[in-house]
Amino acid sequence: MTRVNAISAARVSIGAMSGFRTTGVASNAAARPWVRIAAAIGRGLERAFAPEHNPWHQLGALGFYLFWIVTATGIYLYAFFDTSAAGAYASVEQLSSEQWYLGGIMRSLHRYASDAFAAIMLLHIGRELLRGHFASFRWFSWLSGVPLIWLAYASGIGGYWLVWDQLALFSITATAEWLDWLPLGGDAIVRNFIQPIDDRFFSLLIFLHIGIPLLLLAGMWIHIQRISHVHTLPPRSLAWGVLLTLLALAVAAPAASHAPADPTLLQTGLALDWFYLFIHPLQYETSPGIAWSFAAGATLLLCAMPALAARPAPREHARVDLDNCNGCARCADDCPYAAIAMKPRPGARAGQRFPVVIADACAGCGICAGACPSSTPFRSTDALLSGIDMPRRTVDDLRRELERALAGERGPAIVVFGCERAAALDSVRAEGVLALPLLCIAMLPPAFVEYALRAGAAGVVVNACHPGECEFRLGPQWIERRLSGEREPHLRTSVDPSRWALSFAGAGEERDLAQAVASLRAKTSAVEARGDRPRLRRLGNA
Amino acid sequence: MIGVLRFLAQLALYVPLMVILGYFSSAPRFAHLPQDRALMRVSFSHAGERLRECHQRTPEELAKLPPNMRSQLDCPRERSPLKVEVELDGRLLLSLDVPPSGLHHDGAATVYRRIELPTGRHEIAVRMRDRPHGDFNHRATTTLDLPPGGSVLIDFDNARGGFRFRS
Numbered sequence: 001m002t003r004v005n006a007i008s009a010a011r012v013s014i015g016a017m018s019g020f021r022t023t024g025v026a027s028n029a030a031a032r033p034w035v036r037i038a039a040a041i042g043r044g045l046e047r048a049f050a051p052e053h054n055p056w057h058q059l060g061a062l063g064f065y066l067f068w069i070v071t072a073t074g075i076y077l078y079a080f081f082d083t084s085a086a087g088a089y090a091s092v093e094q095l096s097s098e099q100w101y102l103g104g105i106m107r108s109l110h111r112y113a114s115d116a117f118a119a120i121m122l123l124h125i126g127r128e129l130l131r132g133h134f135a136s137f138r139w140f141s142w143l144s145g146v147p148l149i150w151l152a153y154a155s156g157i158g159g160y161w162l163v164w165d166q167l168a169l170f171s172i173t174a175t176a177e178w179l180d181w182l183p184l185g186g187d188a189i190v191r192n193f194i195q196p197i198d199d200r201f202f203s204l205l206i207f208l209h210i211g212i213p214l215l216l217l218a219g220m221w222i223h224i225q226r227i228s229h230v231h232t233l234p235p236r237s238l239a240w241g242v243l244l245t246l247l248a249l250a251v252a253a254p255a256a257s258h259a260p261a262d263p264t265l266l267q268t269g270l271a272l273d274w275f276y277l278f279i280h281p282l283q284y285e286t287s288p289g290i291a292w293s294f295a296a297g298a299t300l301l302l303c304a305m306p307a308l309a310a311r312p313a314p315r316e317h318a319r320v321d322l323d324n325c326n327g328c329a330r331c332a333d334d335c336p337y338a339a340i341a342m343k344p345r346p347g348a349r350a351g352q353r354f355p356v357v358i359a360d361a362c363a364g365c366g367i368c369a370g371a372c373p374s375s376t377p378f379r380s381t382d383a384l385l386s387g388i389d390m391p392r393r394t395v396d397d398l399r400r401e402l403e404r405a406l407a408g409e410r411g412p413a414i415v416v417f418g419c420e421r422a423a424a425l426d427s428v429r430a431e432g433v434l435a436l437p438l439l440c441i442a443m444l445p446p447a448f449v450e451y452a453l454r455a456g457a458a459g460v461v462v463n464a465c466h467p468g469e470c471e472f473r474l475g476p477q478w479i480e481r482r483l484s485g486e487r488e489p490h491l492r493t494s495v496d497p498s499r500w501a502l503s504f505a506g507a508g509e510e511r512d513l514a515q516a517v518a519s520l521r522a523k524t525s526a527v528e529a530r531g532d533r534p535r536l537r538r539l540g541n542a
Numbered sequence: 543m544i545g546v547l548r549f550l551a552q553l554a555l556y557v558p559l560m561v562i563l564g565y566f567s568s569a570p571r572f573a574h575l576p577q578d579r580a581l582m583r584v585s586f587s588h589a590g591e592r593l594r595e596c597h598q599r600t601p602e603e604l605a606k607l608p609p610n611m612r613s614q615l616d617c618p619r620e621r622s623p624l625k626v627e628v629e630l631d632g633r634l635l636l637s638l639d640v641p642p643s644g645l646h647h648d649g650a651a652t653v654y655r656r657i658e659l660p661t662g663r664h665e666i667a668v669r670m671r672d673r674p675h676g677d678f679n680h681r682a683t684t685t686l687d688l689p690p691g692g693s694v695l696i697d698f699d700n701a702r703g704g705f706r707f708r709s
Contacts, residue, residue, distance in 0.1 A: 047551060115563050185643050186649075188653075268691045271569065
């Protein structure tokens with residue numbers, strides 16, 4: 001997939017490379033079938049949506065977006081809602097029939113957006129499960145998401161009660177019978193609903209339907225605390241697509257009520273909303289105990305996932321070298337997991353802050369090293385010491401490897417800097433092609449492209465993961481913006497654009513990477529044949 | 543051209559989304575009560591009599607107690623469990639022994655049972671014993687015509703005369 005300067009798209013598996021210390025973190029994504037399934041779904045949807053609008057990669061943002069639709073429509077409905085038990089049903093019916101063009105649409109939109117929220121939430125869980133995003137430094141995001149499932153269902157189920165029709169009566173009775181199964185003692189809750197309820201009690205139901213979604217929102221806010229640069233709104237085209245779909249559905253199939261709630265005459269066939277109310281049939285077709293086992297079992301399983309996950313290799317976190325740090329905060333700005341805090345240091349100038357790595361939150365991706373201005377390979381020091389670096393894959397290692405590899409080549413070679421989780425670099429490694437793996441492509445300081453060219457490379461391919469598939473969320477985005485000059489540190493504009501290319505070839509897309517290399521080689525050969533090639537000089541330390 | 547194809551492809555994805563959301567938000571219908579059935583619920587909360595009678599403490603017993611606990615009347619807290627039986631058309635349908643609530647078994651016993659019944663005319667009899675010994679001391683009988691989806695509630699309120707059938 002071509003972005004900044006050229007090329008194609010694909011995904012990863014990295015072979016060991018001489019001189020590259022085994023990382024332990026670098027899981028071979030191509031070997032994990034679940035990751036490949038997740039990638040296949042995303043790439044399938046990419047045929048219809050532009051990569052940056054792919055809903056598979058926007059599930060979290062879509063969840064927030066749907067929450068806001070539900071909130072906005074809910075506020076409108078509340079303005080016309082009669083909060084008494086006797087008047088609630090009539091007010092909803094009146095709104096749906098007399099004001100069908102707005103109130104009715106709002107009601108339907110409220111329901112369908114809620115249903116879509118439940119569906120998106122389950123897809124979001126499924127996607128993160130497939131990608132194995134529940135353990136290690138992600139434990140907080142994962143565990144903080146589990147209570148949100150309960151809150152989402154409590155919000156959705158409680159919403160059905162407010163219509164106070166036969167479905168509401170059935171659902172509230174079923175919920176009460178379900179809760180009564182627990183040996184909590186005291187009066188049976190269900191006794192409240194086998195006779196007409198009073199306005200005070202109905203007010204409690206309304207309070208729950210406002211209070212629980214507010215708790216859900218607070219929980220969603222906590223859920224995203226360990227990630228930075230969060231998109232809580234999907235791209236505009238996707239947002240419009242979803243809204244128009246829901247609107248079309250609201251017009252085509254307006255939400256309708258059942259008969260008014262009547263404890264003495266129960267409706268036998270109910271039009272159930274299976275997105276939320278599926279627990280009731282489960283309870284009646286089996287038993288409340290089995291329904292509890294399902295709910296509690298699923299919750300416990302989700303909570304245990306971080307502990308049940310295959311134990312990853314020890315994760316090393318980034319290390320700060322204050323002697324080489326000027327406190328510019330680019331590392332903190334670029335960290336995808338908010339794992340770097342800028343803090344004052346004793347003895348420093350007033351207002352001057354320095355990075356502190358929060359080890360528990362650090363993913364060990366090295367994006368911070370790529371953001372550090374001290375990581376430029378043009379520094380003349382013998383050892384390239386960055387202000388922040390990855391101990392197991394330092395920028396100094398990268399520079400030495402590059403220089404050693406170029407020195408060993410007979411003629412000008414193509415250098416491929418690739419994410420170790422993207423297309424397998426072994427697939428392109430050959431005579432005249434040098435491949436250097438990175439923990440994440442955004443670990444590459446952009447100046448390395450220019451440095452490689454000056455050191456004798458014929459061309460440089462920078463290979464990132466397929467859009468939306470970055471293990472560390474922002475790698476492809478940051479490298480693209482840095483290379484195009486939109487984000488610091490950037491590649492100098494004086495670098496000949498015909499001699500480097502950015503490709504997005506993920507695991508399994510080795511052909512695309514090979515194509516990117518071949519394409520750049522053809523381009524550089526043409527330049528060379530015209531005699532346009534600038535004179536190259538070897539740099540020191542080779 | 544690619545833009546048009548993409549638009550059509552997106553449309554092809556939004557339509558199934560619409561269909562899935564629209565269908566499962568109200569279908570398939572669920573019958574929690576079969577069409578030819580009615581529902582009887584037995585639901586009440588009632589504190590049985592104390593298991594043992596209160597008795598007047600003797601001066602000797604009172605002297606053994608701390609001064610602040612010298613109450614003349616000694617009433618054991620534990621209450622009797624309830625024995626509840628329901629008959630439908632002369633056939634025993636439900637027989638329950640309901641323990642009192644609370645750590646010291648001194649609270650009310652709560653009964654909640656839902657029983658599906660065939661529709662039509664039925665004679666329903668309910669009886670309860672709320673004391674440790676003796677025969678059932680609360681009884682009621684009624685005859686009801688239960689339509690499909692009909693619901694009858696058997697409640698108990700000692701202050702209002704005991705069992706009540708509400709339908």
